[in-house]
Amino acid sequence: MATVSLANLRKTFGKVTAVDDLSVDIADGEFFVILGHRGAGKTTTLKSGAGLEDVVDGSVHIGGVDMTLVEPYHRNVAMAFESYALYPQKTVSENLASPLKSGRTGKYTEAQRTERINQVTTTLGINHLLKRFPRELSNGQRQRVALGRVLVRPADIYLLDEPLSHLDAKLRAAMRAELKQLSAMSKTTTIYVTHDYQEALALGDRIAVLREGRLVQIGTPEEIWRRPADTFVARSLGQPEINILDGVVDDGRIRLGDGSLDVPIPAGAPCDRGDRVRVGLRPCDIHVGSGAGSANLAGTVMLAERLGRNVELTVKAGDEQVIVLASGREGVEEGSDITMTIADSDVHVFTAGDGDTARLGATDKTMEAAQ
Numbered sequence: 001m002a003t004v005s006l007a008n009l010r011k012t013f014g015k016v017t018a019v020d021d022l023s024v025d026i027a028d029g030e031f032f033v034i035l036g037h038r039g040a041g042k043t044t045t046l047k048s049g050a051g052l053e054d055v056v057d058g059s060v061h062i063g064g065v066d067m068t069l070v071e072p073y074h075r076n077v078a079m080a081f082e083s084y085a086l087y088p089q090k091t092v093s094e095n096l097a098s099p100l101k102s103g104r105t106g107k108y109t110e111a112q113r114t115e116r117i118n119q120v121t122t123t124l125g126i127n128h129l130l131k132r133f134p135r136e137l138s139n140g141q142r143q144r145v146a147l148g149r150v151l152v153r154p155a156d157i158y159l160l161d162e163p164l165s166h167l168d169a170k171l172r173a174a175m176r177a178e179l180k181q182l183s184a185m186s187k188t189t190t191i192y193v194t195h196d197y198q199e200a201l202a203l204g205d206r207i208a209v210l211r212e213g214r215l216v217q218i219g220t221p222e223e224i225w226r227r228p229a230d231t232f233v234a235r236s237l238g239q240p241e242i243n244i245l246d247g248v249v250d251d252g253r254i255r256l257g258d259g260s261l262d263v264p265i266p267a268g269a270p271c272d273r274g275d276r277v278r279v280g281l282r283p284c285d286i287h288v289g290s291g292a293g294s295a296n297l298a299g300t301v302m303l304a305e306r307l308g309r310n311v312e313l314t315v316k317a318g319d320e321q322v323i324v325l326a327s328g329r330e331g332v333e334e335g336s337d338i339t340m341t342i343a344d345s346d347v348h349v350f351t352a353g354d355g356d357t358a359r360l361g362a363t364d365k366t367m368e369a370a371q
Contacts, residue, residue, distance in 0.1 A: 002063030002156040002189055003028050004049065009058035011044050011213075018044040020213040022058070029187045031180075033204030035194060035236065041213035042193040043082075046159050049191065050079050063156060078155035082162045084146040086134045092145050093117065093130040099153035120152045123178055139166045144175075151182060158190040164199065176202045197237045201225065209233050211356075231278060232356035234348060240283045240312055240323045246352065249275040254349065260318035263295040263342070269349045269360040278357055280348035283312070283325040286340050288332060295347060297322070297340040304334050315340070 004026040011019040019041045026032045036042045047053040049060055051072035059068045067075050078099070086095050100113045108116070121127040124144045134142055147163045164172045164179075180203055183190055194200055200207045201221045209216045209224065209232075217229035228234040234242045245261075247254040249271040253262040256279060263279060265271050286297075299317030306312075306328060313324040313332060317340075324340060326332055351357045 003061075004032075004157060004189060004191065005059075005061040006045070006049060007059045007061070009045065009048055009060070010056045011041075011048055011053055012056055018213050019048065019055075022210075022213070022215055024208060024215065024218065026189060026191065027205075029189055031183045031190045031192065031203055031205045033192045033194060033200045033207045034210055035197060035200040035207055036210035037195055037236075039212075040195075040210045042195075042210055043161050044213075045210070046079070046161055046191060046193050049157070050077050050159050051075050052079075075157075076155055077157040077159055078150045078153045079159040080147050080150040080161060080163045082165055084134070084142045086142060086146055086149070088134050090133070091130065092126065092132055092134075092137070095134070095145060096121070096130075096149050096152050099149060116152050117148075120148045120182075123182060124148050124151075124175075140168065140171060143167060151186070155188065158186075158188050160190060160192045162194055163192075164194075164196075172199075179203060197239075201237070209236060228280070228348065228359060230356045230358045231280065231350050234280045234350075235356075238282055238284065240325060242348075243281045243283065243286075243322050244350075245279045245281070245320055245322075247277050247279045249273055249277060254279055257318045257320040261297050261320065263347050264344045266344065266347050266349055271349065271360065276352035277360065278350040278352055280350065281322065281342055282346065282348075283323045285346035286322070286324045286342050288313075288324065288326045288330055288338050288340055294344055295342040297342075299338060299340070301332055301334050301336045301338060304332060313338075 007023050009019050009022040022045060034042050034045060044053055048055050051070060059066060061067065062075060096117045097113050100108045124147065126141060126144050126148060129137065129141060143163060143166045150158060164175050167175060176199060192203060204221055206218060206220055207224050208218045211232055217224060217233050224233065225237055231244055245256045247256045250273060252265060254265060254277060255262050271277060297317050299315040299322065301313050302316050303314040304311050309328050311326050311328050313326055315322045315324055332338060349360045351360060
C-alpha cells in the first residue's frame with residue numbers, strides 16, 4: 001500500500017495536450033476513480049503514473065518517493081490494460097503465474113502461487129478456465145484473466161484501465177461488487193479509469209471528473225452527485241441525462257422557459273432578482289403527482305418509453321421539454337396531462353452562459369478541489 005501524489009502533470013502528443021496541469025493526492029488504500037469521456041486523458045494519466053508515458057512537466061510521488069524519472073518496473077505498480085495484454089502462447093494458469101515468477105515481485109513457492117491464483121480466479125469466476133489459452137476465451141473471459149493477472153500480484157498500487165468495458169451488463173454489475181470486495185480485502189491503493197458513471201459511483205471512495213485533460217471536480221460519489229461543479233459534471237452522471245433549463249430569478253423563485261414554470265432558489269445559491277441562471281433537474285428526482293417540495297410543474301406527456309420497471313416520459317411543460325423517469329406502476333400514457341414535483345434539495349442551479357457553466361452557491365471543499 002502507498003499514497004500517490006500527481007503534481008502539475010502535463011503531457012502532450014505533438015500539438016495536442018492530453019493532460020493539462022493535473023494535480024491530485026490519493027490516500028493510502030483509497031479506491032480512486034477517474035471518470036471522463038473518450039479522449040479526456042484518463043489512460044494517459046494512468047500511464048503517466050505507471051511510468052509508461054514521459055510527462056512534459058510535473059511529478060509523480062508514490063509512497064512519498066519521487067518516481068517521476070524512475071523506470072516502470074521499479075515503481076511496484078500493477079496495471080490492467082483495456083486491450084488485455086495476455087501471452088497468447090501461455091495458458092490462463094501460466095498467464096496468472098507469470099507476475100509471481102518475476103524477481104521484482106519476490107520469491108513465491110509453488111504452493112503460494114497456487115493459493116493466490118485460486119483466491120483470485122474463484123472471485124473472478126474463471127477458475128474453470130485455467131488450462132485454456134487466450135484464443136479459446138471470449139472477450140469477457142480474456143478481460144477477467146487480464147484483471148486477475150494484476151490482482152494476483154502484490155503491489156503498492158493497482159492501475160486499472162477500464163477493466164470491465166468488454167463485459168455484458170449483467171456480468172459488469174456482478175464484477176463491480178466483486179472488485180469492491182477485492183479492494184477491501186487487499187487494502188491496496190487503486191486508481192481506476194472509466195467512462196461509465198455507474199462504475200464510478202459504485203466503486204469510488206472518491207471520483208475525479210476529467211475533461212479535455214483537466215480536472216473539473218474531485219469528491220465523494222455523494223458530493224459529485226449532489227453538488228456537481230458545473231453542467232458538464234451534472235451531465236456526466238445519470239441516465240437519462242439531467243434536464244438543463246434556462247431561467248431568470250424573480251421574487252425568490254426561478255422562472256423557467258416562458259415563465260410558466262418556476263422552482264425555488266436552493267439554499268446558499270447567491271442569486272439576485274434579474275439574474276439569468278441555468279437549472280438542473282435530474283429525471284429520477286422528478287415525481288409524477290404530489291410530493292415533497294415547493295417545485296411544482298405541469299405538462300403533457302408527449303412520449304412514454306418503457307425501460308424495464310420504469311418509464312421514461314418526455315413531457316411538454318410550457319415551452320420546455322422535460323425528461324422524467326417514472327415508475328411503471330403509475331400508468332401514465334401519452335397525451336396525459338400530469339403534475340410533477342421535485343424536492344427543493346434536488347434543484348441544481350448553475351451560472352448562465354453558453355457551454356458548461358459553474359455551480360452557484362458552492363463553498364464547500366468539493367468545489368475548492370474542482371480546479
